[in-house]
Amino acid sequence: MHIERLAPPLWPLLNKFYRSHDSSMKALKDGQLWVARDSEIVAGVCLSPVVGGQWLTGVFVAPTHRGQGLAARLIGEAVADCEGTVWLLCHPDLERLYQGMGFSQDTVLPQSLSERLVRYKRNKPMIAMGLNALDKR
Template identity: 35%
Template sequence: MDITAGVLPAIQTPLVNKFYQAHKARGKATRHDQNWVLKSTEIVAACRVQSVASSDFLSTVLVDPKLRGRGLARQLLLAVLAQQYAPLYTFAYRHLAAFYAGLGFEVIQPEELPHALADKYHIYVAQGRQILAMQFIKPDQN
């Protein structure tokens, strides 16, 4: 399967939402997000990078359930991380913490998040989501 990674143009945002809806994802993409996808003939994985409080927030990472276990999430996120230069945060489900750590994310305390993200984090935890606040630490370019 020939797969390419990239950011969809804003006008194609409905395609990401159609993918999310088909797989019952919680998030909804907007035209203001960077909507990253892996595509063959159709979208097989997607995620959003939202600008929140002068930082970037990675969310709604989803791989087509029929294609999980093939490294597609890793492929997608490596493409995203190669283009990152602003602080990048995410809320990882606890069972995925090692996966994100393997990509260069580190667990941080919620107090270390920008205020707007800390508020969002506390709302999600109050809803019962088992998440950790994480920050991407870009490796030194030596």
């Protein structure tokens, strides 16, 4: 399994991967896109800059490759050189998964993500988690 940052001309491949699995995820154009691939993309994530760090979105692993620690490996590679905090917004059912990667609900969100969380929570249960730069080492 090869993990790599996608070059901008290849960004449509990540959206194609999401669509092929009927996922509503989308690759954000202002971010860094990371993928895991065998002969084809089997997992992807997106990191977008926000005040104080990065926002992790688009975490998706193909159903055939789940349960193998691939999300943790991919996220680990993607955030390895990030400065500041890496935040994510997720369903409460995923808290244990992200805790295993070092994320914690004990985090202070930048205003842009705090406002987004309030909007998201109107329609579904959501929590915010963060991973500080010191915790990545």
